[in-house]
Amino acid sequence: MKKVIGQTVRDLKREVNKKVLKVPGIEQKVLDATSNEPWGPHGSLLADIAMATRNYHEYQMIMAVIWKRINDTGKNWRHVYKGLTVLEYLVAHGSERVIDEIREHSHQISVAPVS
Structure with a gap:
């Protein structure tokens, strides 16, 4: 039950980001790829992000989120790990x-923080 409620809250937050805060789609994809979820980013999500790096404006947004995530600490250690995972994918x-x-x-x- 807790997992269902947590998932609903996460989905609601993403919708708020999209509609109210007007977080651009590619930025939301990078946030999703580097989330605190216990699973890694999906291949299709990584492929979308990699394609978007060819657009200068989207590239700037992607890298800004990645560098921010890599500097997270403490309970957000997955942000760091997944940020590095996304970077590795983008290199290839x-x-x-990149x-x-x-x-x-x-x-x-x-010097990326390691918990």
Whole structure:
């Protein structure tokens, strides 16, 4: 029962993000891919994010969310782990800009908080 209620609350939050806060679709996808859920991001979600890195505006949104997630701490350790997982996928399947940005942020990755 608790899981059902939790899922409903999560879905409601996503709808609020979309409609009220007007979180762009690609940003919501990155938030979903790096969520605190106990499962990893789906392949189709990762593929959508990788394709979006080819669009400059969407690329900026994607990377901003990823760097924010990688800097999370404490109970949000999954944000860090999944942020790194998404980065790994983007290196192989995303825009070449991803690699350049990772080089620029290599210090941020090497000191990513680990709980």
